[in-house]
Amino acid sequence: MNELRGTISEVRSQNHMSLVTIDVQGNAMRSIVLDSPATADYLQEGNKVSVLFKETEVILAIPGAHHISLQNQLLCTVTGIEKGKLLGKVFMNFEGNSITSIVTARAVDQLELASGNEIMALIKTNEVMLAP
Template sequence: MNVVNGIISHIESYEGISLVKVKSHDVIFSSIVLDTPQTSDYLKIENRVKIIFKETEVIISKDLNPNISIQNKLLCRIESIQKGIILSQINLLHNQQTIKSIITRNACEQLDLKENDTVLALIKTNEISLSAHD
């Protein structure tokens, strides 16, 4: 799992669901949470939280300005690539933090990914989980 620390900057709730914006360094993450500030103590503006997402949910783009609906976009540098027979692990560096992506080896080769390439890591809003900061 990828874990990034952040601070809640905005919460919009309706019918038991919240769209939560969390600032981490220079990035605003969006997450859909099945809670509201009334039902969950950690959902408060300025609270520290952990932003959690699976490596398999990190999409890689060489297009650094795609016109797509994905809200969570991180400009990264490829730190290393570990190619397996079927899957490849791409270790990305963003603000001194490593983010891991697991994609197919075929996708890795089609994109012609190399160490030190600048790429965009993309994570759908519904794939981001939040947890109270310890």
């Protein structure tokens, strides 16, 4: 499980659903949660939270794909790769934090990943969990 720490900068709610924006070292991340400030005390601007997402939910892309719907786009540097026959585990640095992605071995080859490469880590808003 990947974990980043950040500060809630905006909460937009409708009924019992909220779109939460979290500032993670100057980068905006977003999460959709099935709570609102009325039902979850931690959903207040200025509160610190953990931003959690699974390694299998991190999509990798070469920087420069600007017109996509994914809101969470983190520019990272590849720090290591463990590649098996089927899957590859890609280790990245994002603003001093470690992020891991598990993708197919074929994807590692297609993206020509190597240590030191810049890569975009993309995470869908509904795959990001928050913890106080």
